[in-house]
Amino acid sequence: MRAGKSASATSVSKNSGRDPMTCKKTANTSRCNCTYEPCERKGACCACLRYHLESRELPACCFPTGAEATFDRSFEHFARLVADRKI
Numbered sequence: 700m701r702a703g704k705s706a707s708a709t710s711v712s713k714n715s716g717r718d719p720m721t722c723k724k725t726a727n728t729s730r731c732n733c734t735y736e737p738c739e740r741k742g743a744c745c746a747c748l749r750y751h752l753e754s755r756e757l758p759a760c761c762f763p764t765g766a767e768a769t770f771d772r773s774f775e776h777f778a779r780l781v782a783d784r785k786i
């Protein structure tokens with residue numbers, strides 16, 4: 700446990716003062732399938748998920764390409780796709 704605490708403390712100090720997602724945002728964005736271009740949350744997956752869950756929605760990456768392009772990110776849309784075995 701002691702080694703884990705030490706590694707964690709080092710990681711935090713290296714990243715202090717920066718957005719904790721900065722180190723992964725570029726990699727996340729390269730894999731993001733969202734076609735809503737003006738969104739500032741692209742690659743910030745924690746912010747993206749929080750934003751959509753607050754509106755009973757899921758992020759773009761939960762939907763296949765055609766369904767994602769409708770921008771209907773509702774739980775109901777996702778449930779229909781699952782029921783129709785399109786996911």
Ligand code: SF4
Pocket residue numbers: 733734735738739740741742746747748750751757758759760
């Ligand atoms: S899924 Fe929503 S919050 Fe996430 S990047 Fe796309 S538009 Fe932005």
